[in-house]
Amino acid sequence: MSGVSGERGVLGSADIARLAGVRRPAVSNWRRRYADFPRPVSGSAANPLFLLEEVERWCRDHGKPFEADAAERLWQRVQAGVDGVRTAEFLAHAGLALTGGSAAGSGLAEPDARWERLLADVAEAAAGYPPHELYERLCARFTAARERAGALDERVAAAMAEIAGAGPGTRVLDPACGTGALLRAAAERGAHTLWGQDLDAAHAVIARSRIRLAGGDCETAAGDTLLADAFADRRADAVLCDPPFRDRHWGHAELAEDERWVYGLPPRGEGELAWVQHCLARVRPGGLAVVRMPAAAADRPSGRRVRAALVSAGVLRMVAELPGDGPATAHLWVLESPDPRSEHGAGEPVLTVAGVGDPGDLVRLWGRRGRSADSGGRGAGGPAAVAVTVAELVDSDMDLRPAPPREDDRAAGSAYAGLRTELADALDMVAGLPPELAAAPTAPTAGDAAPTVAELAASGAVEIHHAPLGAAVDRGPLAVLTHRDLRERTAPSGRGQEVPGRVVIRPGDVVAAVGGRAVARVAGEAEQGAALGPRLVLLRCDAERVDPGYLAGVLTAAAAADEDARRSRSARFDPRAVRVPAIPVERQRACAAAMLRLAETREQLARLAALGDRLARLGGHGLATGYLAVEEET
Incomplete structure (x- = not known):
């Protein structure tokens, strides 16, 4: 974060809200209502960054709660002093410093000389803070800020370890260990031998450090598990795995004759089925x-074909939806390696579970599998568990998706009341969001042609950057912001290699899509240090001439207008051709703040529409079936 000392912590609105125990809109209200709220020291209008000590002082002076302990202050200094894409590398060296380990043989480069002071800060903080708790806090903040969307929830990790039978005396392997969430869960249950491998050397070191600081031991290795398995000679009592999704370069051609494919060669686009069979082989x-x-x-x-082989052999035992907001995007597969001595054999039903709200339900249902009471149905507000026979799966073309649960009519009263309260709260919050706008004193005329982004670049007000041609986004140790991330408004989820011409995103950069209706984004902490992906353009503004938030708002509006008009022409949207009205930068910043509030209004109204639809459906169904009644006036 240029312009801010690495020894002074900075934080964004989301961090302020978390530390003050409020929602993010409350921080926006403070900034509007209080003239003495601290001024941003970096970032942009959409993602301003503030000095931690100034925010803390302001909260104290105004009677607002604000809790930032030594671990939190250290993390904010790390955020300010380490390039975001290298945060994992820094944490790996911090872990080695705390455990007395060495980077030799780990695949990890020597630490950056500029980190000397920060690494000393870590050691100093550990002197007055339990080292394992300090490191866990830093790792948790890293996961929240940098990991891909849909990162593994620690409650799910705990449930996975419990189901797998991790416990005292067991050997547990995680072949895609990341920063060690699953190994940590197994260690907490007493597993005494832990093995982990990850493509990213920094992640593998972090995983090992976490286990050792917690009092256990762990052997980790860096490398491509499917192509170069470091633990090919080991056999674990349990394997836990959260493999990379949508990995088309997992080694289909190189591994075509591999002995691990007992249940069939995984298709090129089904890398996850390669990981499943690798786990079974180990x-x-x-x-x-x-x-x-x-x-x-x-x-x-x-x-x-591979799913059919797993089911027919009696290997696949359970497929369960994992909890989350909206439709399930991830499932849990439980597989049992064939054992001639086991009573369980081919042709056994597969337990499917839908509507899981609490990961603990998965442990309970797995423990009760095979009992008649849990062969189907659903408890009040609980998940729906069904034992599906092989014949039924054959009839459905091996569709393993758990059947969605039906609403429990008996719980309609409490569910309706809860939704109605949630809707009322949301209405109160959205009422004050839209900014007050009025007609401009002088409307622009045809003769007042605003400069295009390309013309702003020619004048030096904006720099234009593109990703190098052929840059991959599905494999490698570096975070990459993809076109899909921009469209779906998620954190960088791509993975890439170090390539010549790589464009590294900085806070305050504007990222827009070339073609397609995607909202332009002002980069913040989540994007810092990630590489720019294909079909994206990065615009780096001279903040004294062009406000990044204003430029992002203009590009977003232009992309939406272009999408509406696209039927009449075939040319795709080009951000460089967008005209940007030339107004003073202070007015640009005011417009950017208003655009941000309008975008938040749209998002909240979409949420209101979904809530209203659920409320109307539930209420209508309850009245029609007699489970709900109109309250009589008293």
Whole structure:
């Protein structure tokens, strides 16, 4: 974060809200209502960054709660002093410093000389703070800020370890260990031998450091598990895995004759099925492999043959939806390695579970599998568990998606009341969001042609950057912001290699899509240090001439207008051709703040529409079936 000392912590609105115990809109209200609220020291109008000590002082002076302990202050200094794309590398060296380990043989480069002071700060903080708790806090903040969308929830990790039978005396392998969430869950249950491998050397070191600081031991390795398995000679009692999703370069051609494909060669686009079979190859007979899978893997036509082989052999034991907001995007697969001594054999039903709200329900249902009481149905407000026979799965073309649960009519009263309260709260919040706008004193005329983005670049007000041609976004150690991330408004989810001409995103950069209706984004902490992906353009503004938030708003409006008019022409949207009205930068910043509030208004209204639809459906169904009644006036 240029312009801010690495020894002074900075934080954005989301961090202020978290530390003050309020929602993010409350921070926006403070900035509007209080003239003495601290001024941003960096960032942009859409993602301003503030000095931690100034925000803390302001909250104290105004009677607002604000809790930032030593770990939080250290993290904010790390955010200010380390390039975002190298945060994992820094945390790996911090872990080595705390455990007394060495980077030799880990695949990790020597630490950057500029980190010397920050690494000393870590050691100093650990002197007055339990080292394992300090490191866990730093890792948790890293995961929240940098990990891909849909990162593994620690409650799900705990449930996976419990289902797999991790416990005292067990050996547990995670072949895609990341920063060690699953290994940590297994260690907390007493597993004494832990093995982990990850493509990213920094992640593998972080995983090992977390286990060692917690009092355990762990052996990790860096490298491509499918192509160069570091633990090929080991057999674990349980395998836990959260593999990379949508990885088309997993080694289909190189591994075509590999002995691990007992249940069929995984299709090129079904890398997750390669990971499933790898897990089965590394667990002892009768041992369990518990794998987090994308929901789409349950019914893709290309993977039908492999799924059929897993089901017919009695290997696949459970497919369950994982909890989350909206439709399930991930499932949990539980697989058992064949054991001639086991009573369980081919032809056993597969337990499917839908509507999971609490990961603990998965542990309970797995423990009760096979009992008649849980062969189907649903408790009040609980998940729907159904044992599906092989014949039924054959009839459905091996569609493993759990059947959605039906609403429990008996709970309609409390559900309706809860939704009605939630809707009322949302209405109160959205009422004050839209900014007050009025007609401009002088409307622009045809003769007042605003400069295009390309013309602003020619004048030096904006720099235009593109990703290098052929840059991959599906494999590698570096974070990449993809076109899909921009469209779906998620954190960088792509992974890439170091390539010549790589464009590294900085806070305050504007990222827009070339073609397609995607909202332009002002980069913040989540994007800092990630590489720019294909079909995206990065605009770096001279903040004294062009406000990034204003430029992003103009580009977003132009992309939406272009989408509406696209039927009449074939040319795709080009951000460089967008005209940007030339107004003073202070007015640009005011417009950017108003655009941000309008965007938030649209998002909240969409949420209101969904809430209203659910409320109307539930209320109508309850009245029609007699489970709801109109309250009589008293």
